[in-house]
Amino acid sequence: xxxxxxxxxxxxxxxxxxxxxxxxxxxxxxxxxxxxxxxxxxxxxxxxxxxxxxxxxxxxxxxxxxxxxxxxxxxxxxxxxxxxxxxxxxxxxxxxxxxxxxxxxxxxxxxxxxxxxxxxxxxxxxxxxxxxxxxxxxxxxxxxxxxxxxxxxxxxxxxxxxxxxxxxxxxxxxxxxxxxxxxxxxxxxxxxxxxxxxxxxxxxxxxxxxxxxxxxxxxxxxxxxxxxxxxxxxxxxxxxxxxxxxxxxxxxxxxxxxxxxxxxxxxxxxxxxxxxxxxxxxxxxxxxxxxxxxxxxxxxxxxxxxxxxxxxxxxxxxxxxxxxxxxxxxxxxxxxxxxxxxxxxxxxxxxxxxxxxxxxxxxxxxxxxxxxxxxxxxxxxxxxxxxxxxxxxxxxxxxxxxxxxxxxxxxxxx
Amino acid sequence: xxxxxxxxxxxxxxxxxxxxxxxxxxxxxxxxxxxxxxxxxxxxxxxxxxxxxxxxxxxxxxxxxxxxxxxxxxxxxxxxxxxxxxxxxxxxxxxxxxxxxxxxxxxxxxxxxxxxxxxxxxxxxxxxxxxxxxxxxxxxxxxxxxxxxxxxxxxxxxxxxxxxxxxxxxxxxxxxxxxxxxxxxxxxxxxxxxxxxxxxxxxxxxxxxxxxxxxxxxxxxxxxxxxxxxxxxxxxxxxxxxxxxxxxxxxxxxxxxxxxxxxxxxxxxxxxxxxxxxxxxxxxxxxxxxxxxxxxxxxxxxxxxxxxxxxxxxxxxxxxxxxxxxxxxxxxxxxxxxxxxxxxxxxxxxxxxxxxxxxxxxxxxxxxxxxxxxxxxxxxxxxxxxxxxxxxxxxxxxxxxxxxxxxxxxxxxxxxxxxxxxxxxxxxxxxxxxxxxxxxxxxxxxxxxxxxxxxxxxxxxxxxxxxxxxxxxxxxxxxxxxxxxxxxxxxxxxxxxxxxxxxxxxxxxxxxxxxxxxxxxxxxxxxxxxxxxxxxxxxxxxxxxxxxxxxxxxxxxxxxxxxxxxxxxxxxxx
Numbered sequence: 001x002x003x004x005x006x007x008x009x010x011x012x013x014x015x016x017x018x019x020x021x022x023x024x025x026x027x028x029x030x031x032x033x034x035x036x037x038x039x040x041x042x043x044x045x046x047x048x049x050x051x052x053x054x055x056x057x058x059x060x061x062x063x064x065x066x067x068x069x070x071x072x073x074x075x076x077x078x079x080x081x082x083x084x085x086x087x088x089x090x091x092x093x094x095x096x097x098x099x100x101x102x103x104x105x106x107x108x109x110x111x112x113x114x115x116x117x118x119x120x121x122x123x124x125x126x127x128x129x130x131x132x133x134x135x136x137x138x139x140x141x142x143x144x145x146x147x148x149x150x151x152x153x154x155x156x157x158x159x160x161x162x163x164x165x166x167x168x169x170x171x172x173x174x175x176x177x178x179x180x181x182x183x184x185x186x187x188x189x190x191x192x193x194x195x196x197x198x199x200x201x202x203x204x205x206x207x208x209x210x211x212x213x214x215x216x217x218x219x220x221x222x223x224x225x226x227x228x229x230x231x232x233x234x235x236x237x238x239x240x241x242x243x244x245x246x247x248x249x250x251x252x253x254x255x256x257x258x259x260x261x262x263x264x265x266x267x268x269x270x271x272x273x274x275x276x277x278x279x280x281x282x283x284x285x286x287x288x289x290x291x292x293x294x295x296x297x298x299x300x301x302x303x304x305x306x307x308x309x310x311x312x313x314x315x316x317x318x319x320x321x322x323x324x325x326x327x328x329x330x331x332x333x334x335x336x337x338x339x340x341x342x343x344x345x346x347x348x349x350x351x352x353x354x355x356x357x358x359x360x361x362x363x364x365x366x367x368x369x370x371x372x373x374x375x376x377x378x379x380x381x382x383x384x385x386x387x388x389x390x391x392x393x394x395x396x397x398x399x400x401x402x403x404x405x406x407x408x409x410x411x412x413x414x
Numbered sequence: 415x416x417x418x419x420x421x422x423x424x425x426x427x428x429x430x431x432x433x434x435x436x437x438x439x440x441x442x443x444x445x446x447x448x449x450x451x452x453x454x455x456x457x458x459x460x461x462x463x464x465x466x467x468x469x470x471x472x473x474x475x476x477x478x479x480x481x482x483x484x485x486x487x488x489x490x491x492x493x494x495x496x497x498x499x500x501x502x503x504x505x506x507x508x509x510x511x512x513x514x515x516x517x518x519x520x521x522x523x524x525x526x527x528x529x530x531x532x533x534x535x536x537x538x539x540x541x542x543x544x545x546x547x548x549x550x551x552x553x554x555x556x557x558x559x560x561x562x563x564x565x566x567x568x569x570x571x572x573x574x575x576x577x578x579x580x581x582x583x584x585x586x587x588x589x590x591x592x593x594x595x596x597x598x599x600x601x602x603x604x605x606x607x608x609x610x611x612x613x614x615x616x617x618x619x620x621x622x623x624x625x626x627x628x629x630x631x632x633x634x635x636x637x638x639x640x641x642x643x644x645x646x647x648x649x650x651x652x653x654x655x656x657x658x659x660x661x662x663x664x665x666x667x668x669x670x671x672x673x674x675x676x677x678x679x680x681x682x683x684x685x686x687x688x689x690x691x692x693x694x695x696x697x698x699x700x701x702x703x704x705x706x707x708x709x710x711x712x713x714x715x716x717x718x719x720x721x722x723x724x725x726x727x728x729x730x731x732x733x734x735x736x737x738x739x740x741x742x743x744x745x746x747x748x749x750x751x752x753x754x755x756x757x758x759x760x761x762x763x764x765x766x767x768x769x770x771x772x773x774x775x776x777x778x779x780x781x782x783x784x785x786x787x788x789x790x791x792x793x794x795x796x797x798x799x800x801x802x803x804x805x806x807x808x809x810x811x812x813x814x815x816x817x818x819x820x821x822x823x824x825x826x827x828x829x830x831x832x833x834x835x836x837x838x839x840x841x842x843x844x845x846x847x848x849x850x851x852x853x854x855x856x857x858x859x860x861x862x863x864x865x866x867x868x869x870x871x872x873x874x875x876x877x878x879x880x881x882x883x884x885x886x887x888x889x890x891x892x893x894x895x896x897x898x899x900x901x902x903x904x905x906x907x908x909x910x911x912x913x914x915x916x917x918x919x920x921x922x923x924x925x926x927x928x929x930x931x932x933x934x935x936x937x938x939x940x941x942x943x944x945x946x947x948x949x950x951x952x953x954x955x956x957x958x959x960x961x962x963x964x965x966x967x968x969x970x971x972x973x974x975x976x977x978x979x980x981x982x983x984x985x986x987x988x
Contacts, residue, residue, distance in 0.1 A: 024901055024958045169913050173922075175904035238901045238958075262955065 028241025034387025104148025448838025
């Protein structure tokens with residue numbers, strides 16, 4: 001998604017193949033770098049200082065290959081595009097923020113949606129705070145958060161209410177509530193239920209269900225009616241912020257002229273010798289399709305995204321069978337302790353690239369001059385433990401698209 | 415042939431044909447399809463016809479009607495856009511048969527009047543008659559071959575009368591060619607003519623003419639010595655030009671009959687002795703009369719109804735969309751007309767989006783051509799008969815499992831508004847007490863159905879992988895990537911709006927998928943979710959793992975009808 005967005009912003013003619021898969025599982029928070037070194041679990045207040053340390057310690061880490069200015073530009077551009085699609089983020093600073101999780105733990109992250117940022121401030125200042133949840137919404141428990149944090153946040157309390165109109169429904173789903181709150185009537189009834197519960201609270205938190213496509217307006221309406229800052233706490237995946245992020249990104253890339261083939265899969269990818277065009281044969285759409293491209297960006301993810309597949313023999317790259325950097329044997333994939341803070345070797349598996357973001361073939365040279373790889377399919381990183389998933393995707397996409405643009409300009413394609 | 419016999423047979427067949435036409439056409443004003451049609455009397459429908467015709471004839475719509483006549487009726491434009499080969503076959507038949515009737519069958523009142531020198535044994539008529547006959551035969555052969563090469567499965571409707579009529583048509587043509595061939599080769603016919611026009615049938619006096627007719631006109635004289643003397647032939651040419659040429663051209667231009675006559679040469683004497691020329695004439699003529707009399711009573715009545723349907727549509731075409739230009743009375747007649755105008759081409763069946771389901775369920779009642787027949791049978795009171803409940807239920811399943819995609823209507827070469835017909839037919843089925851699948855399935859909770867199914871069908875294993883291995887809902891690979899993330903449920907508008915305990919859904923899409931993963935498919939068949947699914951495809955489009963949730967829901971509905979339908983109880987209303 002990020003690569004398609006940046007390519008379109010640079011005026012390149014771009015087609016995006018396949019769905020955005022794991023994006024739906026996102027929390028809406030944009031991590032840049034939270035933890036380094038992973039084994040030590042060291043948290044960084046400034047992600048850029050963390051990146052500098054990462055570059056020193058792990059020069060092969062994909063993020064170590066992107067300079068700080070490019071990382072800033074990439075994230076600013078990405079967040080601005082989301083803003084243009086109606087999903088506003090708090091201004092990006094040079095520091096990480098802390099946010100609450102639905103089980104009351106604290107997460108270190110970088111980019112925070114505007115609807116969540118008041119929670120970040122509240123977590124620092126810890127003023128009297130009310131957390132509200134809805135009966136039947138299984139993926140969020142205000143009581144659990146208070147139970148976890150209450151001893152360190154005396155003014156933190158919780159209340160459960162019935163979601164208006166869903167009183168007879170035993171099980172609620174976050175997306176349905178989010179859509180329902182886009183109706184002024186449901187919003188008004190919800191606010192009317194919350195108002196008497198505020199008491200001395202100076203800030204109020206909700207599960208992230210305050211609107212879907214019109215989340216900004218719903219959040220603003222809650223703040224205006226309750227007259228105190230309102231914040232959302234991400235719920236368990238798949239969450240409303242994930243749906244919002246996906247929706248906003250889809251709008252953003254479509255608005256910039258990216259052609260999308262969401263339901264398609266690449267059955268075969270072949271290249272002309274010495275540059276030229278790549279031919280992608282698509283299946284999964286009526287009649288199939290054949291796409292000719294001068295450059296291909298592989299952003300297929302790791303195992304969950306199906307960029308890599310694994311069997312008893314090892315991990316393979318799914319489309320071209322590119323060499324995968326991985327432990328020598330299957331026995332070395334995992335540590336003995338599943339929760340080992342250092343993580344597992346298989347979680348650093350992926351593609352090796354040259355200095356221009358081109359994956360290497362079996363001979364150690366770029367597999368094809370116009371083939372690039374970005375995101376979590378790249379080797380030498382454990383994005384989940386380093387809390388750098390979004391940053392990795394966005395920054396490497398930015399850097400690789402920069403190379404694509406240079407290549408195409410060099411070819412006279414512009 | 416005796417003129418009395420000929421005329422008696424002709425007028426009898428004409429009378430039968432006319433009576434049949436009136437009876438069939440009267441159905442357009444009598445037959446009621448759709449609950450709205452019940453409120454319209456036949457007299458109102460007749461008045462609507464006259465009003466509609468008058469308003470079309472005296473307005474600019476007349477041009478649309480004329481255009482439709484040339485493009486749709488004569489040139490079969492709609493068929494051309496659908497299937498070129500079938501169009502060619504149909505055009506050959508229509509053009510060949512029409513011209514054959516005008517030039518040959520109606521020769522005394524058409525050809526003889528238009529072309530004063532007309533003689534059936536002169537060119538170009540000799541050539542044209544064979545050409546038109548061959549066109550019809552070729553077209554018919556193309557159609558038969560097309561039908562044979564098409565899938566011979568439940569998509570074809572049985573029509574014995576139609577098949578018999580086709581055989582009759584072929585018989586008329588073949589007997590015509592044989593008759594002409596017999597006449598060409600027959601010495602008996604030769605001597606009859608010489609006796610009449612030259613005044614002798616003595617072979618010795620006619621030797622030159624015999625030589626010419628044997629060598630150039632195909633007459634198979636058994637006593638002719640070969641090789642034929644060329645001088646004798648030349649002498650015969652003079653006599654021929656004096657006595658024969660004004661009525662007889664060389665039959666070689668009858669490019670089908672003449673070679674046939676040459677083939678019959680060895681047996682000509684036997685045929686002559688058996689008066690083949692006479693009885694072939696009787697067979698040919700009476701087969702024509704039989705065809706004429708039976709036409710209104712077969713599906714080939716569409717040669718009348720289909721053009722009328724096309725012209726009626728054209729007369730109302732300048733309105734917003736098809737069907738909009740009709741009053742309720744006009745619509746009622748149009749539906750009844752559609753039953754007769756259907757040409758049974760099967761294009762609708764081949765384009766039907768539920769055809770795969772029909773094949774899987776073994777229920778042809780889902781297919782448009784069968785639905786049309788069932789609609790007619792219901793309107794005619796032939797569908798709901800005690801003891802034939804299963805037939806009625808299968809027809810109802812077919813009607814209600816239709817997805818209303820409209821492909822049958824958009825592809826119909828006669829432009830029938832089938833979508834309107836299906837909707838009206840469903841109204842009749844519901845009014846007759848036939849429940850929709852959603853109604854009879856939802857009459858029991860899903861768990862009840864599963865237990866009932868197990869008790870009635872004696873199945874102990876709810877998972878039946880062998881019988882359904884090709885299906886999405888039973889395929890292990892279908893669900894291997896499902897992580898139960900409940901995205902399908904989160905985006906489902908049906909779940910979002912099921913907020914009433916009395917009418918809420920029982921299982922969410924994600925739970926249905928989970929039941930299938932566990933091999934508990936029969937537990938899901940009667941679920942409200944399966945039957946309330948709006949087919950919006952949001953689940954399928956949003957699924958991060960690419961699982962075909964909406965397609966599976968559609969499949970489950972088909973499976974419900976098949977599996978739960980086998981154990982349901984239903985009696986035809988008294």
